[in-house]
Amino acid sequence: MLSLPEKFKKEANISKVTFVRGGNLTGADKKRFETSVKDIRLTYQIEGFDIPNLVNEDYNCQVIMFLKITLTELKQAAYVSSVVQKCINPLCVIEFTDGAEEQYSFADKRLNRQNKKEIVIENEYLSCGFPLEFQNDIKTLFALYIDYETILNRSNKHAFYIEMMTKAFLVSNQGLFSGEDKLIDNKKLWYDEEKAKQIFPLLKQLKAVKLSAAKARTISEKSKFNSQIKSIIKQLEELQ
Secondary structure (H helix, E strand, O other), X not given: OOOOOHHHEEXXXXXXXXXXXXXXXXXXXXXXXXXXXXXXXXXXXXXXXXXXXXXXXXXXXXXXXXXXXXXOOHXXXXXXXXXXXXXXXXXXXXXXXXXXXXXXXXXXXXXXXXXXXXXXXXXXXXXXXXXXXXXXXXXXXXXXXXXXXXXXXXXXXXXXXXXHHHHHHHHHOOOOOOOHHHHHOOHHHHHOHHHXXXXXXXXXXHHHHHHHHHHOOOHHHHHHHHHHHHHHHHHXXXXX
């Protein structure tokens, strides 16, 4: 569903064994992965200096990979994503499909400070499912905000990826708070890399607290969660 320039197109099959071994899967986990995954393909790879690299003490972002993984059942996407994202050091967008629907996986990764050959996943997100055969509102918003040509911050590959992941979360979680439309359309914010990096953790926290508030049984619990919600929304508004 994501539109990317033809010059970044790749066509390479990746063996399931790569992730079974890389994830040190054994026994039931190995069987689950092999049974869930039909095939894995590298479809695109953003590389070169159209979008500059980011290489420093914390990041080694020289490519953004795009994988397409066909599953027997889409409900296995969360499990397969957790295995694959940990095995791939570069930033990676994974398109999962079962032939009827699709989902997208994102994972923000930094270098392990104790071992620069390893990565640490700081934040990750698996989108909701989209129908393959027809359009809906969320698919339209995905194309509007997350296609290659619509991402604003091209100062480096990490900033580009963070904007993609954060906007994917926003369009997939409409109704999270009243200022979300203003937030996603705030061009000045997305060009500010330091501010943009703070948005996703706050949105993720806001969703979790709102879910907890909905399950609260006492007035004191609801009051505590509502105070947290107001605080998070205030922080989001202050970043705009």
